[in-house]
Amino acid sequence: MNREQAQKKIEKLKNLLNQYSYEYYVLDQPTIPDSEYDQLYRELEQLEEQYPEFIADDSPTQRVGDKPLDFFQKVEHKVPMLSLSNAFNEQELKDFHRRVTQGLNEEVSYVCELKIDGLAVSLTYENGKFVRGATRGDGNVGEDITMNLRTIRSIPLTIKDKETLEVRGEAFMPHSSFLKLNEERVKNGEEPFANPRNAAAGSLRQLDPKIAAERHLDIFLYAVGEWENSQLTSHSARLEKLKELGFKTNPEWRKCSTIEEVIDFVEYWSKERPNLPYEIDGIVIKVDDLRQQEKLGFTAKSPRWAIAYKFPAEEAMTVLKDIELSV
Numbered sequence: 001m002n003r004e005q006a007q008k009k010i011e012k013l014k015n016l017l018n019q020y021s022y023e024y025y026v027l028d029q030p031t032i033p034d035s036e037y038d039q040l041y042r043e044l045e046q047l048e049e050q051y052p053e054f055i056a057d058d059s060p061t062q063r064v065g066d067k068p069l070d071f072f073q074k075v076e077h078k079v080p081m082l083s084l085s086n087a088f089n090e091q092e093l094k095d096f097h098r099r100v101t102q103g104l105n106e107e108v109s110y111v112c113e114l115k116i117d118g119l120a121v122s123l124t125y126e127n128g129k130f131v132r133g134a135t136r137g138d139g140n141v142g143e144d145i146t147m148n149l150r151t152i153r154s155i156p157l158t159i160k161d162k163e164t165l166e167v168r169g170e171a172f173m174p175h176s177s178f179l180k181l182n183e184e185r186v187k188n189g190e191e192p193f194a195n196p197r198n199a200a201a202g203s204l205r206q207l208d209p210k211i212a213a214e215r216h217l218d219i220f221l222y223a224v225g226e227w228e229n230s231q232l233t234s235h236s237a238r239l240e241k242l243k244e245l246g247f248k249t250n251p252e253w254r255k256c257s258t259i260e261e262v263i264d265f266v267e268y269w270s271k272e273r274p275n276l277p278y279e280i281d282g283i284v285i286k287v288d289d290l291r292q293q294e295k296l297g298f299t300a301k302s303p304r305w306a307i308a309y310k311f312p313a314e315e316a317m318t319v320l321k322d323i324e325l326s327v
């Protein structure tokens with residue numbers, strides 16, 4: 001094969017492998033066996049070794065950087081990453097609903113989402129390319145952890161349109177990865193992580209991306225910071241658009257047109273929670289219409305149009321106890 005054919009073959013293998021990776025890690029619907037993926041991956045690695053000038057920065061071989069950082073750069077969020085006020089019982093959800101309807105004086109519908117117990121992160125894409133990832137930090141300034149986020153296979157290195165946008169989500173460690181990691185640590189005489197959230201935070205704070213890559217983290221995107229030329233008018237439409245662009249969004253979100261439906265959703269997941277493959281610490285309820293969100297505005301640090309219903313902490317202990325017993 002000559003140089004030009006090699007360049008075309010490298011491009012074709014890269015696109016094919018990225019598509020297979022998207023099906024496996026984002027859709028959870030692989031269409032080829034792992035052995036076929038591995039064989040194509042090795043073919044790409046060999047060609048890139050022969051023709052390094054054709055290595056693309058969104059090649060699957062470029063996910064794990066080889067040199068550790070000395071420190072993390074600080075990053076200022078153009079749009080602040082806000083926190084959520086909390087509700088701890090049904091009455092406080094009804095109070096939230098009353099404040100919203102009084103503030104709007106019109107019909108309102110909500111989007112309910114699972115509150116993943118992980119680490120809030122922001123992902124910036126310029127012309128469709130993943131250029132920077134950062135922790136929430138204090139909401140205005142976070143740390144640049146791009147190298148570590150690149151190792152999360154469900155984060156696309158390029159998205160379908162040449163969009164420039166900044167998305168927010170929760171990076172987390174699934175129960176399966178958490179169990180394996182703690183077994184490993186106990187075997188090596190190290191301290192096991194207390195819970196998947198600490199394990200995810202500890203993994204993303206590693207200066208060596210090779211260590212972060214071994215932790216098999218995952219992510220669900222749930223919000224948008226900056227989004228040029230977006231005409232979308234509801235949060236639910238944004239979630240659908242993020243999914244269309246190739247982002248991993250949590251499939252369990254629901255639109256609720258009454259606070260009773262919201263309460264049903266909360267009650268369902270407070271029982272169903274132990275059957276999820278990841279930890280959640282609550283349910284997030286958001287006014288769906290973006291114009292109504294605008295009208296309700298913000299308090300000093302959180303939106304008036306959203307609230308987090310928090311599950312009682314002791315259940316998290318049962319998950320912990322199970323894990324302790326099993327290691």
Ligand SMILES: CC(C)(CNC(=O)c1ccc(Oc2ccccc2)cc1)c1ccc2c(N)nc(N)nc2n1
Nearest residue numbers: 079080081082083084113114115116222223284306
């Ligand atoms: C609702 C929001 C707080 C995100 N939204 C924002 O961060 C945000 C930030 C500036 C905004 O507008 C401003 C723009 C400029 C200045 C001030 C505000 C609007 C939303 C949030 C926070 C945590 C969440 C979580 N753990 N799980 C889920 N499922 N959803 C979550 N949603």
